[in-house]
Amino acid sequence: MQQKTTPPPPLPKELLQGGRWPEGPVQDQGAVARARRRRRLAANARERRRMLGLNIAFDRLRSVIPNLESDKKLSKSETLQMAQIYITTLSDLLREGKRDPDAACAEEDAGAEGAPGLEVTGVMNFWGRTSGSK
Template sequence: GGGGKKPLPAKGSAAECKQSQRNAANARERARMRVLSKAFSRLKTSLPWVPPDTKLSKLDTLRLASSYIAHLRQLLQEDRYENGYVHPVNLTWPFVVSGRPDSDTKEVSAANRLCGTTA
């Protein structure tokens, strides 16, 4: 708002209404933070090298998760080049699938359909 404080009404009904709205907003914010904390907790348990009892900040959790995703992406890229298995190679939707050069055409097109591509 702008300016100084207004005097409270004698009965307090406007102040009570404002306090009730504030309490409701606080409750919504607490619920939002609980959901967010639970999501970060689940994310932390998805990181294989972090012991369950380790305290991590949200920022550290995001950094480790990002690093783990980059690691998995690298494994997929290496696997693609070494083994030629059919799996997503660009890792963004819609996935682009690359198969072995000697693979059966039906197998590749079935994999393309499963991954949402039409190529």
């Protein structure tokens, strides 16, 4: 004689999370909310550390690029634009020195006042702000 088997009872809704089996024991809603808040606070702290590191890097970059208006702090966008111009200008100067090494030696022998285009006022005027800046 065969025994009748009854189907298993349906799973309680609390055990299912989004149609999936839970990974651990069933937790109350308060514990879930506390865990979510802890994760959010940890993510916020990581983001604050990331932004602090980024701001420190921008401050270091600002300290090495020439700036006419040294009393006004450059924005991040202005800092990147100035750095790009500065790097391009230095690269151009290096390329010019490689093309004409005799002229570069003559400029060094003449001193700073005898080096055309490298006077401090000329360099400082070059770094003035563009018309699009504040």
